[in-house]
Amino acid sequence: MPGLLLRTLRGENLSERPIWLMRQAGRYLPEYRALRADKGSFLALVYDSDAAAEITLQPIRRFGFDGAILFSDILIVPHAMGQDLQFLEGEGPSLSPRLIDASLESLSAVPERLTPIYETVAKVKAGLGSGRTLLGFAGSPWTVATYMVAGKGSRDQHETRALAYRDPAGFQAIIDAITGVTIDYLAGQIAAGAEAVQLFDSWAGSLAPAEFERWVIAPNAAIVASLHKRFPELPVIGFPKGAGEKLPAYAGETCVDAVGLDETIDPAWAARALPEGLPVQGNLDPLLLLSGGTELERQALHILDCLAGRPHVFNLGHGIGQHTPVEHVEQLLAVIRGWRG
Numbered sequence: 001m002p003g004l005l006l007r008t009l010r011g012e013n014l015s016e017r018p019i020w021l022m023r024q025a026g027r028y029l030p031e032y033r034a035l036r037a038d039k040g041s042f043l044a045l046v047y048d049s050d051a052a053a054e055i056t057l058q059p060i061r062r063f064g065f066d067g068a069i070l071f072s073d074i075l076i077v078p079h080a081m082g083q084d085l086q087f088l089e090g091e092g093p094s095l096s097p098r099l100i101d102a103s104l105e106s107l108s109a110v111p112e113r114l115t116p117i118y119e120t121v122a123k124v125k126a127g128l129g130s131g132r133t134l135l136g137f138a139g140s141p142w143t144v145a146t147y148m149v150a151g152k153g154s155r156d157q158h159e160t161r162a163l164a165y166r167d168p169a170g171f172q173a174i175i176d177a178i179t180g181v182t183i184d185y186l187a188g189q190i191a192a193g194a195e196a197v198q199l200f201d202s203w204a205g206s207l208a209p210a211e212f213e214r215w216v217i218a219p220n221a222a223i224v225a226s227l228h229k230r231f232p233e234l235p236v237i238g239f240p241k242g243a244g245e246k247l248p249a250y251a252g253e254t255c256v257d258a259v260g261l262d263e264t265i266d267p268a269w270a271a272r273a274l275p276e277g278l279p280v281q282g283n284l285d286p287l288l289l290l291s292g293g294t295e296l297e298r299q300a301l302h303i304l305d306c307l308a309g310r311p312h313v314f315n316l317g318h319g320i321g322q323h324t325p326v327e328h329v330e331q332l333l334a335v336i337r338g339w340r341g
């Protein structure tokens with residue numbers, strides 16, 4: 001019997017709401033910090049499939065979330081496409097050569113870098129109890145491209161946006177290459193046992209409307225179409241962070257099976273504006289989970305009530321912060337588990 005999360009993503013409006021949290025495995029958990037100290041680096045953890053499977057399962061054991069999300073990173077795709085990847089302490093990711101200086105053709109692909117990720121998926125699947133759903137993921141081509149072009153994270157993605165205006169054909173080739181690898185990568189995760197997948201588009205909000213159509217909607221629509229053809233039953237969650245009023249167009253044109261809402265979206269608006277019956281996921285502000293208290297409970301209940309009319313997966317509006325107390329996660333879980341639609 002599929003669990004609450006998979007049933008909700010397939011369109012059932014259940015009176016009990018499933019919950020998982022973006023970045024639920026990570027630095028706010030003491031058991032993660034211990035394993036990370038032992039293995040030395042984030043990337044060493046990701047490429048050690050035993051360690052990565054263990055980390056994926058840590059928050060499930062502790063909190064009993066309805067979904068386990070593969071422990072990995074969206075930047076494994078550029079690594080497999082041939083860029084060097086490092087996570088610098090306190091600075092975030094660094095990729096080289098940057099596509100602002102180097103051509104796509106100068107990269108030589110290293111597809112073996114994806115193999116340990118599939119092994120992690122298979123190991124998690126074997127260790128996950130019934131009734132819980134295993135989520136795979138990838139970054140969306142636009143967000144991944146912003147890192148590949150600039151070689152690092154950036155506040156407003158201006159180098160990549162400027163490149164896309166200056167050389168749309170060249171940038172299209174980058175997006176197409178990422179799209180192709182992403183389809184194969186997600187298909188590999190599904191073959192290894194992922195039961196749903198999420199496309200993280202963290203920087204979707206920086207694009208003007210026509211560019212949003214071309215660089216966010218079009219490649220995501222291509223990924224969804226290809227996955228639906230190969231795996232008709234498998235739900236795809238799209239999370240275009242910052243998309244705001246472009247969400248209805250995103251949902252309608254990409255044909256994702258569920259839409260992730262960030263914390264800037266009014267859930268009452270989303271309930272009205274998105275296609276009827278479309279499952280949604282979100283959207284508590286991660287800072288409320290950090291601060292806790294009665295405001296956390298009040299706003300979590302408000303989100304649940306606003307979205308009662310359609311299938312809803314409870315989640316945050318973005319990843320959990322590293323200083324979040326675990327007691328606040330327990331407090332949130334009690335609220336979600338006590339609610340009935």
Ligand code: CP3
Nearest residue numbers: 022023024025026042069070071072073074092200202319
């Ligand atoms: O949600 C999950 O628990 C699954 C694992 C996951 C990670 N990153 C683990 C991680 C997922 C889904 C991601 C996605 C990701 N990675 C995104 C999209 C979502 C978002 O947060 O906007 C982006 C933009 C990245 C790129 C990335 N990875 C950055 C910018 C950083 C450094 C910033 C930071 O928080 O340290 C990472 C590192 C990273 N990815 C960590 C984790 C747990 C921290 C690793 C550590 O230092 O131990």
